[in-house]
Amino acid sequence: MRNIKLPAHIAFIMDGNGRWAKRRFRPRAYGHKMGVQNMTKICSHAFKLGIPIVTVYALSTENLSRPQDELDELFDLIRLYFGKKREKLTELQVKINILGDISVLPEDVQQDILAVTEETAHYGEGLLNICINYGARQEIVRAVNTAVSYGRFADEASFKELLSTAGIPDPDLIVRTGGEVRLSNFLLYQAAYAELYFSKKMWPAFGRRDLERAIANYSARDRRYGNIGRK
Numbered sequence: 001m002r003n004i005k006l007p008a009h010i011a012f013i014m015d016g017n018g019r020w021a022k023r024r025f026r027p028r029a030y031g032h033k034m035g036v037q038n039m040t041k042i043c044s045h046a047f048k049l050g051i052p053i054v055t056v057y058a059l060s061t062e063n064l065s066r067p068q069d070e071l072d073e074l075f076d077l078i079r080l081y082f083g084k085k086r087e088k089l090t091e092l093q094v095k096i097n098i099l100g101d102i103s104v105l106p107e108d109v110q111q112d113i114l115a116v117t118e119e120t121a122h123y124g125e126g127l128l129n130i131c132i133n134y135g136a137r138q139e140i141v142r143a144v145n146t147a148v149s150y151g152r153f154a155d156e157a158s159f160k161e162l163l164s165t166a167g168i169p170d171p172d173l174i175v176r177t178g179g180e181v182r183l184s185n186f187l188l189y190q191a192a193y194a195e196l197y198f199s200k201k202m203w204p205a206f207g208r209r210d211l212e213r214a215i216a217n218y219s220a221r222d223r224r225y226g227n228i229g230r231k
């Protein structure tokens with residue numbers, strides 16, 4: 001992708017797994033299975049293009065109120081990709097970081113996740129943030145309470161360091177698939193000046209060319225940050 005300004009941080013709301021499966025008369029779990037396969041494919045392509053930071057919304061705090069059988073299937077997928085198939089993640093050769101509270105997950109799943117984050121901790125080139133039981137409002141309230149417990153006022157710089165994304169630059173581009181046009185409690189603080197891109201494609205069908213289209217669209221935008229920009 002020549003003459004294209006790449007985002008330094010791209011984030012994905014991977015929506016549409018269930019509908020994608022339903023249209024194929026398959027169970028929702030099949031949609032999630034294909035969704036996670038697509039997640040590794042698209043993340044790999046993003047890193048290959050030269051984007052150093054990728055964030056994916058795998059499981060929101062609100063998703064945890066889905067029926068238990070769907071949750072069990074999602075936990076099984078996490079088990080698989082952080083266990084037996086973990087090379088699908090580790091071969092990306094990037095540091096894997098978890099955003100969200102994984103303490104509510106089954107103990108063995110937590111152990112697998114921690115093992116992968118430790119195994120990849122020394123990879124310096126890129127960063128893949130996987131959001132699991134992540135909710136932006138919960139993150140902000142937690143940060144406020146931490147600031148209060150410190151007994152001093154926070155400013156923007158010190159507040160950012162209390163979020164789970166401490167030390168990570170804000171996303172430049174947030175891509176949501178599945179046709180819905182909302183943020184669904186994703187990175188609300190960090191998204192203040194993110195460019196948003198919505199695709200009608202369901203996540204399992206969102207391919208490498210779709211990613212390149214989203215990036216080209218981003219590249220053509222004039223980011224003014226409230227200023228008057230280039231004329």
Ligand code: FPP
Nearest residue numbers: 014015016017018019035036058077078081
């Ligand atoms: C949204 O589709 C997708 C999710 C709630 C789950 C996404 C999870 C994965 C891709 C797997 C994560 C696994 C690992 C190993 C990180 P939806 O179910 O809301 O689809 P719908 O809107 O069509 O119903």
